[in-house]
Amino acid sequence: MTTTDSTTPESTPQMRQMPATRAERDPLGSAVPVIDCTDVDIFYGTFKAVHDVTLSFGKNEITALIGPSGCGKSTVLRCLNRMNDLIPGAHVTGTISYHGQDIYAPEVDPIEVRRRIGMVFQKPNPFPKSIYDNIAYGPRVTGMKVSSMDDLVEEALQSAALWDEVKDKLKQSAYSLSGGQQQRLCIARTIAVRPEVILMDEPCSALDPIATARIEDLMLELVKDYTIIIVTHNMQQAARVADRTAFFTAKPSLDTGDRTGELVEFDRTEKIFSNPAKQATEDYISGRFG
Amino acid sequence: MASVGTLTRTAVRPLKAERHGNGSATSIAFLVALWLALAFSVLVLVVLLVDSFRDGLPRLDGDLFTRYSSTVRPETAGARAAILGSIWVITVTAVLAIPLGAAAAVYLEEFADSARWYNRLVEVNLQNLAGVPAIIYGMLTAGFALAVGLRRGTVIAGGIALALLILPVIIIATREALRAVPMEIRQGSLALGATPLQTVWRQTLPAAVPGIATGTILALSRAIGEAAPLLLLGGATFITYDPDGLMSGFTTLPIQIFGWASRPQAELRTVASAAIIILLAMLLVMNTLAIVIRNRYQKRW
Numbered sequence: 001m002t003t004t005d006s007t008t009p010e011s012t013p014q015m016r017q018m019p020a021t022r023a024e025r026d027p028l029g030s031a032v033p034v035i036d037c038t039d040v041d042i043f044y045g046t047f048k049a050v051h052d053v054t055l056s057f058g059k060n061e062i063t064a065l066i067g068p069s070g071c072g073k074s075t076v077l078r079c080l081n082r083m084n085d086l087i088p089g090a091h092v093t094g095t096i097s098y099h100g101q102d103i104y105a106p107e108v109d110p111i112e113v114r115r116r117i118g119m120v121f122q123k124p125n126p127f128p129k130s131i132y133d134n135i136a137y138g139p140r141v142t143g144m145k146v147s148s149m150d151d152l153v154e155e156a157l158q159s160a161a162l163w164d165e166v167k168d169k170l171k172q173s174a175y176s177l178s179g180g181q182q183q184r185l186c187i188a189r190t191i192a193v194r195p196e197v198i199l200m201d202e203p204c205s206a207l208d209p210i211a212t213a214r215i216e217d218l219m220l221e222l223v224k225d226y227t228i229i230i231v232t233h234n235m236q237q238a239a240r241v242a243d244r245t246a247f248f249t250a251k252p253s254l255d256t257g258d259r260t261g262e263l264v265e266f267d268r269t270e271k272i273f274s275n276p277a278k279q280a281t282e283d284y285i286s287g288r289f290g
Numbered sequence: 291m292a293s294v295g296t297l298t299r300t301a302v303r304p305l306k307a308e309r310h311g312n313g314s315a316t317s318i319a320f321l322v323a324l325w326l327a328l329a330f331s332v333l334v335l336v337v338l339l340v341d342s343f344r345d346g347l348p349r350l351d352g353d354l355f356t357r358y359s360s361t362v363r364p365e366t367a368g369a370r371a372a373i374l375g376s377i378w379v380i381t382v383t384a385v386l387a388i389p390l391g392a393a394a395a396v397y398l399e400e401f402a403d404s405a406r407w408y409n410r411l412v413e414v415n416l417q418n419l420a421g422v423p424a425i426i427y428g429m430l431t432a433g434f435a436l437a438v439g440l441r442r443g444t445v446i447a448g449g450i451a452l453a454l455l456i457l458p459v460i461i462i463a464t465r466e467a468l469r470a471v472p473m474e475i476r477q478g479s480l481a482l483g484a485t486p487l488q489t490v491w492r493q494t495l496p497a498a499v500p501g502i503a504t505g506t507i508l509a510l511s512r513a514i515g516e517a518a519p520l521l522l523l524g525g526a527t528f529i530t531y532d533p534d535g536l537m538s539g540f541t542t543l544p545i546q547i548f549g550w551a552s553r554p555q556a557e558l559r560t561v562a563s564a565a566i567i568i569l570l571a572m573l574l575v576m577n578t579l580a581i582v583i584r585n586r587y588q589k590r591w
Contacts, residue, residue, distance in 0.1 A: 083481060088405070115483030125474035128497055138482040141492065186478070193482055 031058030034197060034227050035080055035117075040094035042075050044087065049075050050261040053094075055246055057197070062219060062228045064238035064269070067248035068284070072261020073231045076248075077199050080229065081117035082110040098197075115142055118195035122202040124182035126174035126189075131157075131166050134174050134185060138193035152192060159225075160188035161218050180211025187218065191226070198222065200230040204237065216241050235285065238269065245272045247281045339570070346563030354564050358530040359546065364557035369565045371529040372546035375445075376572070378533045379542055380514050382449025383456065388506055390453070391460030392495075398461070399468045400490050420458035427455045428519025435523075443524030446536040451519040456509040463505020467498035500587035507580035511573050517544035543569045 033056040042050040050072035057063045065073040078084040079092055082103060095102050103113050127134050135153045139146050146152050153170070157163040162184040166177070174185055183203060190198055200219075204212040219228055219241050232238050238245050246266040250259035265272060265281045276282050357368025402409045431451035435442045471494050479489040495502075520542055528549065529541040541549075543565055550562035 081481070083477065086477070086480070088403075111483055111485055114481055118483075119481040121474065121477065121481075123474065125472075125478040127475060127478065127493060137479070137492070138484075141479075141482065141484040141488045189478075189482065 031061055033057065034059045034099065035229075036095070036097050036100075037076075037080075038095045038097075040076070040079070040092060040096060042072065042079055042084070042092050043090070045089040047258055048260050051251075053263045055263060055266045057227060057229055058244065059227050060223055060225075061243040062223050062230065062241050064242035064245045065229070065231045065248060066233075066235055066238050066245055066284075067261075067264075068250060069233070070259050070261070071248040071250040073248050074201050075261065077201055077229065077231050078119075080197075080199055081119055082113050083119060085110055115193060116195050117197040117199060118190040118193065119199045119201065120183070120186050120190055120203050123206050124179060124186050126177070126182050126185050129174065130171045131174050131177070131185060132170040135189050135192050138189055142193055144193065156188040156192040159191055159222065160184045161214065161221075162188055178211075180207050180214060183207060183211070183215060184218065187215075187222075191222070195226070197227045197229065200228065202231055202233060205233060212237070235273075239273050242269045245269045247272060247276075247278075247284060249280055249284070342563045342566045342570070344563075345560055346565070346567045349557075349561045349564035350567060354561065354568070359528055359550070360530075361528075361553070361555070361558070364553075364555045364561070367550070367558060367561050369543065369546055369561070369568060371532065372541050372543045372565065373568065374532050375529070375540040376514060376542040376569075378445050379448045379452065379520070379540060380510060382445060382536065383452040383513050384506075384510055386449055386453035387457050387460055387509070391457050391506075392464050392502060394457075395461045395464035395468060396490055396495065399465050400486065400494065416458050416461060420462060423518075424455050424516050425518040425522060427451050428522035430454060431519070432523055441537065443526065443539050444537045445533055445540045447523050448520050448540060448542075449536075451523060452513040452516060455516065455519065456513050459509040459512070460506055463509065464498070464502050467501025467505065468494060470501055471497045500584045503583040503587075504580045507576050507583075511576045514542075514572060514576070515544055515569065517542070517548055520545055521548075543572075 035057040037053050037055050040050070040053040041048055042053075053076060065077060067073055075084065079096060080103075084090045084092070092104055096104060098113065098117065102108070103110075127137060129137070132153055135156050136149050138144075139149070139152060154163060154167075157166060162181060165181060166172075166185075169176070174182065177185060183206075187198075187203075204215050207215065216237065219230070222228060223243075230238075230242070244267065247264045248261050249264050250261050252259050265276055265278045267277070271277075272281060273285055276285060282288075353366045353368050355368065355373065356370055357366055358371050359369070360367045398409070398412065404410065404413075428451050431447055431454065432442055434440075434450070435447050440447060475493050475497060476489050479493045480486070484492070524539075526539065526541055526545075529539060531539075533540045547562050547565045547569070550558040550565070553559070
């Protein structure tokens, strides 16, 4: 993992520490924020699952959300493209804005949000269709004007580093692929609709180390064109691929014992892993808990 | 030392299956009982089939398919009107019940908020409706026909009665088929920016087709064998013309069989058995179709 070098603007002395407190929004140095969360609480019915999250995600950066199980990282991720709406009783207070627009405003269509902010899931979930139809599905249902679907499919598969392996069997069922290939297919399918942001919920946890390495390489390629936010249990993965990392933890409630997730620290990855500002972060990174 | 001794003793004891009951008297008795239950069920069916075949085989000829029922010349009586009537009525039933049932199931499963009291009421009543005796649906249709000025003894009325009968079954079968489609498929579709309706129409429903087809065809097989509601509506036992439209009078195979079997002439009882064979053959074809569809679509997964 490269350390900050003196030629990038982020390493200028103007770049401040980024404490994740209520009082301050997180500036991203010179990175352009794409999604901003401000004072976000996430509830399932009356249970507060995530408390007071304030952070921003920078354009063409990989941001990792790390932390122990049950600290709300996946919940936060799902809220970024309103997939959490599917869970009955889930609601959000605070503001999550995409290029300044509140995505939870009443006039906002969640379908439009999802077309711009795509998602790859933990377990690869290709459709029970051919490889070609899996990729073509997104453009077809979103009504994308496509001059050549064949070209679009090829482009998506090339970007997902899957083209060479499947170019001769595009009409075969997606289930004939291995787990790692299926996950790359899901990534190809997501980028076929040309989102701006790709959310990845533990994309490699169901895969073997070699497949994981290929997906990580893919992420580092894709980030040139997309903004990527990943949730990962694997700290080393965050250290390998992420530009910035947000560390969450779970605080048990005093009366009920249910755990509420909280953002502890959000900063550049090197800082989180080498010199974190909070003791809790230090404990987690060094394996003392979680 | 004692623990080492125990270890040695355990290692030396032979690994026999009987020790844990695979060959024991109880398990053998249990297996025999299961086998007997199966044999009994199959035996009853076999006796029925053999009996029908023995009686009806002599009349399984061209006349059976081409000629109409006759009491004057029972030796050439045919089931032509009944066969055609059954096909007409079952087609109307399928056209009415399948889209309605599938759409209702899709709404209940994919769009309805299950916390609302009226949706829960529908849920509870669906199971009840599936158990209502068939003749009640005949009465219901007769009342409806009276109210709208429709003639009772028509193909369309028969189709409506049977459609109402099998609608709850189709709804339940379709819901089960929809539930069997994994949630990840829907989530994957929605995450790409598809609307819930697109997701249902393009992913969930096609994936549920094998289950829906199986349930539907089984429901239709039940409908094809129903006599009570159609008798009430006026499906006569003595029709000597082909059905020629939705408003035409009709008879069906079960009704015809019932009519013939109640007569004193021995030839009519023979031809009734022959008609039973035809009915069983139709049921066999339908159920085979259900299995073929299910197998063909299941390979996709």
